[in-house]
Amino acid sequence: MARKTIKVDYLARVEGEGALHIGFEGDKVQDVRLEIFEPPRFFEAFLEGRAHGETPDIVARICGICPVAYQMSAVQALENILGLRVTGALRDLRRMLYCGEWIESHVLHVFMLHAPDFLGYAGAIEMARDHPELVERGLKMKKAGNALIQVLGGREIHPINVRVGGFYKAPSRRDLAALTDDLKWAREAAVDTVRLVAGFDFPDFTRDYEFVALQHPEEYPMNEGRIVSSAGLDIAVSEYEDHFEERHMPHSTALHSVLKARGNYLVGPLARFNLNHAQLSPLARGIAAEVGLKAPCNNPFQSIIVRAVEVVHAFDEALRLIEGYRPPEAPALQAVPRAGVGHGATEAPRGILWHRYELDESGIIRAARIVPPTSQNQPTIEDDLRGLAQKNITLPDEQLQWLCEQSIRNYDPCISCATHFLKLDVSRT
Amino acid sequence: MTGGVAVIALGNRFRGDDGVGPLIADRLRAVSSGIAIVEGVDDSLAIINAWDDRALAVVVDAAASGAPPGTLHRRDLGRAPLPRELARCSSHGLGLAEAVELAGVLDRLPARLVIYAVEAADFTPGASLSPEVTAAADVATRQIMAELTDA
Numbered sequence: 001m002a003r004k005t006i007k008v009d010y011l012a013r014v015e016g017e018g019a020l021h022i023g024f025e026g027d028k029v030q031d032v033r034l035e036i037f038e039p040p041r042f043f044e045a046f047l048e049g050r051a052h053g054e055t056p057d058i059v060a061r062i063c064g065i066c067p068v069a070y071q072m073s074a075v076q077a078l079e080n081i082l083g084l085r086v087t088g089a090l091r092d093l094r095r096m097l098y099c100g101e102w103i104e105s106h107v108l109h110v111f112m113l114h115a116p117d118f119l120g121y122a123g124a125i126e127m128a129r130d131h132p133e134l135v136e137r138g139l140k141m142k143k144a145g146n147a148l149i150q151v152l153g154g155r156e157i158h159p160i161n162v163r164v165g166g167f168y169k170a171p172s173r174r175d176l177a178a179l180t181d182d183l184k185w186a187r188e189a190a191v192d193t194v195r196l197v198a199g200f201d202f203p204d205f206t207r208d209y210e211f212v213a214l215q216h217p218e219e220y221p222m223n224e225g226r227i228v229s230s231a232g233l234d235i236a237v238s239e240y241e242d243h244f245e246e247r248h249m250p251h252s253t254a255l256h257s258v259l260k261a262r263g264n265y266l267v268g269p270l271a272r273f274n275l276n277h278a279q280l281s282p283l284a285r286g287i288a289a290e291v292g293l294k295a296p297c298n299n300p301f302q303s304i305i306v307r308a309v310e311v312v313h314a315f316d317e318a319l320r321l322i323e324g325y326r327p328p329e330a331p332a333l334q335a336v337p338r339a340g341v342g343h344g345a346t347e348a349p350r351g352i353l354w355h356r357y358e359l360d361e362s363g364i365i366r367a368a369r370i371v372p373p374t375s376q377n378q379p380t381i382e383d384d385l386r387g388l389a390q391k392n393i394t395l396p397d398e399q400l401q402w403l404c405e406q407s408i409r410n411y412d413p414c415i416s417c418a419t420h421f422l423k424l425d426v427s428r429t
Numbered sequence: 430m431t432g433g434v435a436v437i438a439l440g441n442r443f444r445g446d447d448g449v450g451p452l453i454a455d456r457l458r459a460v461s462s463g464i465a466i467v468e469g470v471d472d473s474l475a476i477i478n479a480w481d482d483r484a485l486a487v488v489v490d491a492a493a494s495g496a497p498p499g500t501l502h503r504r505d506l507g508r509a510p511l512p513r514e515l516a517r518c519s520s521h522g523l524g525l526a527e528a529v530e531l532a533g534v535l536d537r538l539p540a541r542l543v544i545y546a547v548e549a550a551d552f553t554p555g556a557s558l559s560p561e562v563t564a565a566a567d568v569a570t571r572q573i574m575a576e577l578t579d580a
Contacts, residue, residue, distance in 0.1 A: 042443075042554035042555055043443075043554075046443070046554070046555055058443070061441055061442065061443045064441075064469060064470075064471030064472070065471060065472065067469075104475075107474075108472055108474055111474075112472070112473065112474060123527075124473075124527070124531060125527065125530050125531050125534060128531055128534045128535060129534055132534065132535055135531070135535060136535060138474060139474055139477060139478060139535075139537075142474050142475070142478065143478050146475070146478060
């Protein structure tokens with residue numbers, strides 16, 4: 001029987017580097033391996049023995065794309081141990097900060113990493129030569145997200161203003177009001193972006209996923225909630241380890257997360273939208289309806305539309321929070337060290353980011369565990385590739401490889417936090 | 430901001446010699462409070478937004494070109510494309526090289542762009558900076574201060 005392999009050694013336009021190998025035997029896909037090389041769980045070990053107050057600054061360095069997510073999951077877990085409940089203006093500020101991160105991350109992915117796939121360009125530079133206005137729009141929208149993070153986080157990336165219990169310094173109403181004109185422009189640009197990406201041609205490909213996301217009774221999930229799924233899971237964040245486990249795969253140093261009961265699942269924009277679409281802002285809901293985006297959306301290629309809708313929501317939510325903002329009495333709640341175990345989960349741009357910490361009585365970290373969204377999606381990405389390669393087995397190698405690379409980018413895999421280096425490889429013999 | 434100068438420090442201070450950019454940023458902050466320093470930008474759009482409209486942008490980074498550890502590479506690009514050998518040797522080559530090329534297409538390069546890259550020895554997570562790299566950071570700091578003073 002004829003054997004063939006499609007092999008791509010360097011996977012472009014993902015946050016980092018990685019490799020994909022697809023082996024065929026005759027007309028059957030035999031083997032799919034997304035090879036991810038994860039450094040030893042360095043940061044978990046690095047945190048052990050550190051004072052809990054150092055955590056926000058340390059975890060912000062794990063990923064250059066989603067530092068706020070790491071900070072938010074970490075402070076939530078630590079505040080659970082310390083008995084702190086961050087509410088009111090401090091909670092609103094954290095949500096605003098998170099909006100800035102969603103905007104920055106999604107805009108980068110939509111314009112620079114994913115749109116070139118649909119418009120037929122090798123990359124953003126080639127796309128910019130023909131459509132400079134598109135990249136200019138992305139730059140300006142991202143700048144508006146940057147400005148939010150700079151005012152609230154103290155720095156554009158690796159924000160240094162976040163602490164357990166709140167912030168080191170709270171902004172004034174005037175600080176935030178200065179952002180509103182740019183945010184309003186960007187909100188309109190985001191609405192136009194939804195219309196643009198909804199007009200792309202999408203491969204005919206759907207799968208029956210188990211979607212997993214946070215859910216909150218009053219808001220589209222970002223900072224907190226219960227972990228729910230489309231198959232009926234509904235658990236507290238602290239129960240995560242009872243239902244999910246990480247398995248070591250021989251072909252990858254990254255751990256694969258699975259549901260103990262049912263296996264692979266999907267986190268990220270599609271999951272959030274399918275489980276929580278009713279809580280999008282009216283503007284975001286309206287534009288989703290206008291372009292025909294409906295839950296459940298089971299086509300992973302359409303995640304680009306969901307990201308664009310979430311960008312509308314994030315701008316809208318930031319503007320709503322800025323309008324209602326009254327500075328808190330103090331920038332942070334006082335934290336008194338005590339021993340215990342705490343869990344935190346927030347919705348990073350790519351999906352649930354789960355943290356667990358164990359503190360001793362003086363507030364020193366004794367154990368840390370971090371589960372990033374990309375390691376949760378990795379088995380699902382491989383399943384997508386298996387289905388897609390089988391369905392399109394008659395395509396010439398070059399086209400099949402393009403489709404597979406695009407399929408990986410549906411998940412905006414953040415290799416730099418799930419892993420360090422990734423390469424892509426497809427081959428037939 | 431229009432005009433003026435900015436120092437853009439690439440690199441991760443928790444990954445051994447990759448932290449040389451942030452170290453130089455710290456040293457510059459220690460000698461002058463008036464320098465606009467942007468640290469931690471990782472992607473090409475963020476890099477372009479950081480230098481947009483500047484009269485002078487100085488990018489500091491770690492390099493891995495095979496030269497002896499501590500070698501200080503300096504390239505004054507003006508508004509020219511990033512030379513291939515530098516695109517390869519920067520530890521953040523893809524983001525920086527892509528940013529330079531993309532900014533060229535969009536006419537969003539700073540009026541002048543200077544890149545300082547210190548040859549690294551070790552990118553191990555959690556490792557300290559190598560002594561040769563720390564020494565080169567001191568030299569780079571002095572040169573950059575002179576560069577900013579003359580600008």
